[in-house]
Every structure is written in structure tokens, then in C-alpha cells.
Amino acid sequence: MPTHPHSRALYTTEQLRELEGAALTTMGITGYDLMHRAATAALHSLRRHWPQLRQLGICCGPGNNGGDGFLLGVLARAAGLQVEIVALSTTSHGDAAVARREWEAAGGRVQLWDAQSKLPVVDVLVDALYGIGFNRALEPSAARLIDSMHASGKPVLALDVPTGLNADTGHCLGVAVRADLTLTFIADKRGLHSGRAADHVGVLELASLGAPDSVYAGIQPDARLLAAEAMPSRERYANKGYNGHVLVIGGDHGMAGAVRLAGESALRAGAGLVSVATRxxxxxxxxxxxxxxxxxAVDDLQALVPLLEHASVLALGPGLGQGAWAHALWQATLGVNKPLVLDADGLNLLAQRPCTFNVPTVLTPHPGEAGRLLGVSTADVERDRFSAVRELARCYSATVVLKGSGSLVADPDGRLDVCPWGNPGMASGGMGDLLTGVIAALLAQGCTASRAARLGVGLHARAGDLAAQHGERGLLASDLLAPLRLLGNGLSGQAHD
Structure with a gap:
């Protein structure tokens, strides 16, 4: 995405409407003028990404998103392109109706989409069907149009938001456009960065349409994208005691790998000492x-007590299980009131015996675990990941990482950050254990729970992207350890290569 002063700020649709109103007032322009700016930005984006473009197909809905499409058609024809427009309805609303008349007055033809229609043969298709306000399942004719767009095999530019994708949550209620490029207007939407968005947005660009900084200053973003960071350099006068002592607790019979990954990642993320309490x-x-x-060896609580006393940070859950041994370790660990990272079965046990935390604590659930902690289904969590992670942070008085595509980090005070890195290769066993160790190591080195979670999630996901340079399929959690060390020290991917 091009650099923009507000490119990391993410807003809800309600906030976007406020921003748009403020932009119109501040710039002294009409909604139709803003629509014209959006169409101009779209034409520039098409030229940049598809310089050989000659034939353009634009699919227009009845509202303002469709109006952007009609004006794009006018500008593209004036620029010498052959343009075909397909519309879902015979009429358009508001400023979109004015844009449609301008297209027709310029000699443009509108093909009405119906059960017998076929898409024109073009080089690129534009999705201008529905914008940020759309939050329901598509009607059958629109769904069939989107299916035809996908079946054409042609690249797709989505204007503002891919049709069918909820701009607030990143959830799809049914069929949704899979764009190669999404050009979003005025400000970035949080739903373009989490959940199903990864399969629908493609490359994301932001066009501010000339909105001045003063417009953004009046509205606090709902969330922010994480920035790439490394740990600060260490003082030369340092010893292992300066960097904390992490105790990883878990690894029931047959699950030694989980505690090994968590422990080794804590070492690679800079913890001075790492102990493992296991079978x-x-x-x-x-x-x-x-x-x-x-x-x-911790086969009873007596062996665990001195280890808890000497550790500065506890990481509970990797390979822990949910049997009697696990219950005893879980209860003893939560009773010592030390900074804590809770993952895997540690979270499942928490769901059975909920409590709040008065020490720095990070919970790292995947959607299934989050559902159990909230007493709802996994599907409920995925319908609105943003609300779910905030509710978890509030209920448990902890910083919460909701893992998945576009991982979310929420604090009890409402702060929310979104991870823009990571890849499908990381959907494999052991990745969560690795993240647990990284966050615990950062807590041990003096980070607050919030800082440890944000920095840890970013380092973990960026390490996954570096490790996947030779392919995502077959990526192992241990493949992230070398790039994790590099990134934690502020070194580049070239060093990994």
C-alpha cells in the first residue's frame, strides 16, 4: 500500500461516514465531486497496475459505489478505453443517478444484468456493486454476477470494499468478490484486514481523495495496523539475569514438542534463562x-513450587492436556501471581474455571478457544472477531491475542491492533507454542503485557513470512526460529537469505 500519513489507522463504517461528512465540509465540495475524485483515483490505479489495458468492464450497483463505477466509465472512455457497463438495476440512487445520466449522455450503454446475461469480454473487470454499507447476503442475481466475474478469469479491481465483504468485521455472509486489487477511499476500513478479508481484498491501496489531515484529527481510529519493530539494543554491560527467567509449563505424555518449541522460541526472542516444567x-x-x-521433571506439585519461585515470567499451556496433572499445575501456576502467558489447554482450563487477572497477563486463543472462553460458538467469534477479542480482554482483565488471518491484539482499555503479516503456511502445528514463547520472553525483558503481545505477534508473523520465501506449504514452526532471531535484532530478510 502506498505510504500515507494515516495508512495504519483503521476505522468502522460509522466512523467513515463521519470522516466523509467532515471531508465534504472542510474541502467545500459536494458528494458528487467526491465521487468524481474516487473515479479519477480508480482510473489512475488501473493504469498503474494494468498498463496494457484496452477493454474495461464495470459492474455497477444502484448506490454510490455504482456511481463511482459510472463516472469511472466516463473518464475511461474519454481516455480512449473501450468500456462496457453492466448494472444490477434499471435505476440508481442519489448522486449515483447523476453519474449514470452522465455516462448515458456521453453515449455509454448500460447492459442490465438478468438471468440470461453474460459478461462482456474485457481485459479487466471492476467491482462497483456495493460499498461499505452493505451487510447482508447478496441477492441471487448479484451472486450470479460475482460468480461470472470469477469464472471469467480476468483480474478484478474492487472499489472501496469487495462486494459481499463486511467492511466492519471482514466476514462474508455468502458469495463475495475475490479482488486482485482493492482501492479503498478516504480511510482504511478495519474489516479489510482480518478474517476472510485475506481471500478477497488482494493488493490494498488507499486513496484519501484529497481529505486534509484536519479531517482525521477529529476522529480516533477504532484500531491500528501494527508497525514493524525490533527490540532495542542491549547495554554492553549485561548478563543473563538482566533478561528474565521464563518458565514454560506443559508437555503431558507424548507432547514434548510443544514445550520444546515454546522454550526455544523464548530463548531466540532474548530471554536470559528458560526452564521447562514437564513430564x-x-x-x-x-x-x-x-x-x-x-x-x-514435574510429576507432582512439590517439584513445581521451587521452579515457580525462581521464574520471573510463566508460560502455561503448550501440550498441557486437561487431565488431573494439568489441572493441578494450572491451579498452582495461577496462584503465584506472576506475569503470565496462557495458551492452548491453559485456555481451555480457564474456560472451565473463569477468573480475572491482576498481574500482567496475555491470553492467546485461536477462534475455537475464544469461543469456549466467551461461551459462544467458533462461528460467532468469526462473525465479528473485533468484538470478540475486545470482550475477552474486558472479561478477563488481560491482553488478548485472537490468532488467525489478521491476528488481533486487544487490551482491557479498548485498544486494538491488527497484524498485517503472516501467511497460510503458518496454519500448522506448533506455531501457537512458538508465539507463547516469544511473548513470554518479551515480558521477561521488561515489556508490558500490551507491548509484549503487540511486538511478539508482529515478530512471529514477520518471521513466518521470511520463512515462507521458499514456499508456504510444508512450513514448520521451527523454520521460524532463525528469522525470528534476525528480526528481533533489527536485521533484514537478506541476512536470512
């Missing part, structure tokens, strides 16, 4: 494969 039958394997980890 006795894991000691030999863990000591042989990662001797830097201090591995302890």
Missing part, C-alpha cells in the same frame, strides 16, 4: 536436542 519421560529428549533449556 519426566521428556527429560532425556529435550536435554539432548536443546541443552540450553533447563528441563525439570
Amino acid at each position: 519426566a519421560d521428556h527429560l532425556l529428549a529435550l536435554n539432548a536436542t536443546r541443552p540450553e533449556l533447563m528441563v525439570h
Whole structure:
């Protein structure tokens, strides 16, 4: 996305309407003038991305999004392109009706879409069907039009928001446009960055349409995109005690890998010391494969107590299970009131015995675990990830990371950040264990819970992108360890290559 002073700020549709009204007032222009600016920006974007474009197809809805499409048609024809417009209805509303008349007055023809219609043969298709206000399932004719757009195999530019994608939540109620490029107007929408959005937005560009900074100054963004960061450099006079002692607790029978990944990622993220409390039958394997980890057999609570006393940060849950052993460790760990990262079965046990936290705590649920913590279904969480993560942070008085495409980080005070990195290759076993270790290490090095979660999520996702340079399929959690170390030290991907 091009650099823009407000490119990391994400807004709700309600806020977008406020911004648009403020922009019209401040700039002293009409809604139709703003529509013309949007069409001009769309033509420039088409020229940049498809310089050989000769034939353009524009699919227009009845509202302002369709009006953008009609004016784009006028400008594109004037620029020498062959333009075909397909419309869902015989009439348009408000400023869109004026735009439609301008298209027809310029000699443009409108093909009405019906059950027998076929899309024209063009080089690029434009989705100007529905904008930010659309929040229901598409009618059958619109759904068939979108299916035809996909079946054409032609690249698609979506204006403002891909039709069918909820601009607030990133959820789709049915068929939705899969765009190659989305050009969003005035300000960025939070729903373009989480949930299903990754499969529908494509490349995202922001066109502010000339809105001045004063317009944005009056409205606080609902959320923000994370920025790429590294840990600050260390003082030369340092020893391992300066960087905290993480205790990873988990690894029931057969699950040594989970605590190994969490422990090793804590080391790679800079923790000075990392201990692992696990089953006795894991000691030999863990000591042989990662001797830097201090591995302890904890088959009863007596063995855990001194480890809890010496640790500065606790990471509970990787491979923990939900049996009697797990319950005993979980209860003892939560009773010592030390900074905590809770993941996996640690979260499932929390769902069974809810409590709030009065020490720095980070919860890292995936949508299924989040649903159990809230007492709702996974589908309910995915319908509105933003509301779900905020409710979790409020209910449990903790910083919460809702994992998935466009991971979200929420604080109890309402702050919300969205991760713009990560890839489908990271949908594999062990990735969550890795994140637990990273966040715990950052807590051990003095970060607040909020800072540790934001920085940890960013480092983890960026490491995943670096590790996937040679392909996403087959990516292993341990593949992230080397790039994680580089990124934590502010080094580039070239060093990884």
C-alpha cells in the first residue's frame, strides 16, 4: 500500500461516514465531486497496475459505489478505453443517478444484468456493486454476477470494499468478490484486514481523495495496523539475569514438542534463562536436542513450587492436556501471581474455571478457544472477531491475542491492533507454542503485557513470512526460529537469505 500519513489507522463504517461528512465540509465540495475524485483515483490505479489495458468492464450497483463505477466509465472512455457497463438495476440512487445520466449522455450503454446475461469480454473487470454499507447476503442475481466475474478469469479491481465483504468485521455472509486489487477511499476500513478479508481484498491501496489531515484529527481510529519493530539494543554491560527467567509449563505424555518449541522460541526472542516444567519421560529428549533449556521433571506439585519461585515470567499451556496433572499445575501456576502467558489447554482450563487477572497477563486463543472462553460458538467469534477479542480482554482483565488471518491484539482499555503479516503456511502445528514463547520472553525483558503481545505477534508473523520465501506449504514452526532471531535484532530478510 502506498505510504500515507494515516495508512495504519483503521476505522468502522460509522466512523467513515463521519470522516466523509467532515471531508465534504472542510474541502467545500459536494458528494458528487467526491465521487468524481474516487473515479479519477480508480482510473489512475488501473493504469498503474494494468498498463496494457484496452477493454474495461464495470459492474455497477444502484448506490454510490455504482456511481463511482459510472463516472469511472466516463473518464475511461474519454481516455480512449473501450468500456462496457453492466448494472444490477434499471435505476440508481442519489448522486449515483447523476453519474449514470452522465455516462448515458456521453453515449455509454448500460447492459442490465438478468438471468440470461453474460459478461462482456474485457481485459479487466471492476467491482462497483456495493460499498461499505452493505451487510447482508447478496441477492441471487448479484451472486450470479460475482460468480461470472470469477469464472471469467480476468483480474478484478474492487472499489472501496469487495462486494459481499463486511467492511466492519471482514466476514462474508455468502458469495463475495475475490479482488486482485482493492482501492479503498478516504480511510482504511478495519474489516479489510482480518478474517476472510485475506481471500478477497488482494493488493490494498488507499486513496484519501484529497481529505486534509484536519479531517482525521477529529476522529480516533477504532484500531491500528501494527508497525514493524525490533527490540532495542542491549547495554554492553549485561548478563543473563538482566533478561528474565521464563518458565514454560506443559508437555503431558507424548507432547514434548510443544514445550520444546515454546522454550526455544523464548530463548531466540532474548530471554536470559528458560526452564521447562514437564513430564519426566521428556527429560532425556529435550536435554539432548536443546541443552540450553533447563528441563525439570514435574510429576507432582512439590517439584513445581521451587521452579515457580525462581521464574520471573510463566508460560502455561503448550501440550498441557486437561487431565488431573494439568489441572493441578494450572491451579498452582495461577496462584503465584506472576506475569503470565496462557495458551492452548491453559485456555481451555480457564474456560472451565473463569477468573480475572491482576498481574500482567496475555491470553492467546485461536477462534475455537475464544469461543469456549466467551461461551459462544467458533462461528460467532468469526462473525465479528473485533468484538470478540475486545470482550475477552474486558472479561478477563488481560491482553488478548485472537490468532488467525489478521491476528488481533486487544487490551482491557479498548485498544486494538491488527497484524498485517503472516501467511497460510503458518496454519500448522506448533506455531501457537512458538508465539507463547516469544511473548513470554518479551515480558521477561521488561515489556508490558500490551507491548509484549503487540511486538511478539508482529515478530512471529514477520518471521513466518521470511520463512515462507521458499514456499508456504510444508512450513514448520521451527523454520521460524532463525528469522525470528534476525528480526528481533533489527536485521533484514537478506541476512536470512
